[in-house]
Amino acid sequence: MLTLPTRIIHVLRHFEEAFSERVWEWAKVLLIGAILAPGERTVAAILRVMGCSDEKQFQNYHRVLNRAIWSSRELSRRLLVLLVCLFVAGNEPVILGLDETIERRRGRKIAARGVYRDPVRSSKEFFVKTNGLRWISMMLLTSIPWAQRVWALPFLSVLAPSERYHEERHMRHKTITDWAWQMILQVFRWLPGRSLVIIADGTYAVLDFLLKVSRLPGVSAITRLRLDACLYDPAPAREAGKRGRTALKGPAQPKLAQRLKDPATQWEKHTLSWYGGTTREMEIATGTALWYQSPVPPVAIRWVLIRDLAGQYEPTALLCTDLHAQAAQIVEWFVLRWTVEVTFHEVRAHLGVETQRQWSDLAILRTTPALLGLFSLVTIFAQQLLDAQAFPVRQAAWYCKTLPTFSDTLALVRQHLWPSAFFSVSSTDADTIQIPRVLFDRFVDTLAFAA
Incomplete structure (x- = not known):
């Protein structure tokens, strides 16, 4: 059984009903292990960091991703509602960033992979292609009180396969804007009565897409x-009695x-x-x-x-x-889109996106959106653990850091998880050793900031 901090348990209860009782216990181990594990976010790495190396029924944890019955979309809805309740006032519009990213993956068994332009390595002079999976991610752009800046918090990510993938399977191809429209319509239904502002780059400047969005009230x-x-x-205005079609x-x-x-x-x-x-x-x-x-x-x-x-x-x-939007406000809203790129970088650097090894179609559809959503969940954990207190930013004699970044946020959550979650699922052997508190704190600090 996992023994977690009370404030983290209160957050997790928002998602518990989306799973069966048995699957939820396995899912919690995968969730906490994905936060604590440095490096690759494979199921094996997560089980090792959680002290479950001797678990003979390890296949149950793989089945959470590739076979168990639960809905990623329902989890996205619960995550969005929780984010809006915590960070967006009731009279303010909900600002949403929309962008796509390429998850670099190789392997013949990964059916949905394609060849795309690499937006990170390409420039105006050089065109770089890469193999991988194309994801469209929608993120809440909101100010984080203790960070004193706007963060992009992912809550809904959709796999957008290539045109060749659909042709080989005799399926109707959906463009990026087709997927984006369905995502916006879904969020519109999840947040009835809220004003939505969608911020995207020039890829989404498509007339039929903008026409659909403009017809949604409050969007x-x-x-x-x-x-x-x-x-x-x-x-x-049409003149009375004039023949012909209306201009x-x-x-x-x-x-x-x-x-x-x-x-x-x-x-x-x-x-x-x-x-x-x-x-x-x-x-x-x-x-x-x-x-x-x-x-x-x-x-x-x-x-x-x-x-x-x-x-x-x-x-x-x-x-x-x-x-009726003010021009200056439009520009400032659009500038917020850059935080989406920052989040894509952070999830690769600190949450192991592109290190997972699943090749099952269902596991692929679940794992990457879960790792992206983990960025938002860690932010929520930190918000609850701080409880309106000042953020303890890590300092050094040679570096004065004034505001926390996501690496500090992840470390804060890890520092609360290591003393509880790790030791609660370790070996049942009662043998213990005593180490000085200073050394223990140094171990936890080092592990918390491990990339």
Whole structure:
């Protein structure tokens, strides 16, 4: 039996009913072991770190991932509701980041793997391909009180196989925006009555996708916009008695690339929250238009042009499907998208994403979303363990660290788990040895910060 800190038990009770009683006991061992284990997050590594090397029925822990009956989607719903209750006030919009990442995996038995552009290793000059699995992840972008910055907390991740995968199985192929639309619709149903703001990159600047999002009440999307997009004025009112079909659009507006060079463009200076927790003075021009390209009906958008006074950043255009949103707020919301990339890096560096070895289709569909969701769960554990107290940031004589990062957060949770979870599932032999408290604390501190 696991003996866990009381505050962690209270968090886990939100997810207990999603499992049967027997599977839940095995799942808890996998969960705590995934937090404590350094390096690879394989089932074998987790059992070793939990003191279960002599467990003869080890296959039961593998079956939690590849055979047991439980719903990843239900766990995602419970995680999202818990995150919103803890970190988002009832009168504030729920800001959601949407992006995809490639999990580099090889192996002939991994059916859904494909060949994709590696977004990390590629650049404008070099195109790097990689084998792996493509995941679309939705994350809650919210300020963490003790970190004093916005974190991206994953709660729903979906595998998006390649077109070749669907062709070989005679299945209808779903594009990235098809999967994204289903994810947004699911979250819309999970959080009835809440305003949702979806932030994504230019991959999701697709007319039919934006049209669907704009028709959901209380939901808006923010993405990049091409400088050569075809924008139009609203359609004029139909004259009485006029024959023919109703006009969909009015006269064409100048391209955004032309507005950048037009001296008549009205620019306003704003001091904006920028990348890296800094502020930056930028010039902004904005307006409303219909973005139209046959055969998709036009989408009403607010476009925003951003120009850097210092010339360090190239001019950028954004769009928002909420016509009443403030231009400066749109830019600051979009800047939050960078925290999604930070989370993708953190889960690889500290939670072992890309080190798992499952090849069963069901285990693959469950393991990577679970490791991504573990980032959010560790954050919740830390929030509950701190109980509004100051975060004890690790210090050294040569490095003064003012704010905690995720590595500190993971270490804090581990420091509470090692004295309880580890020794409670270790050998039943009553033999003990005594070690000085200073040495014990040093061992725990070293293990807690192990990558």
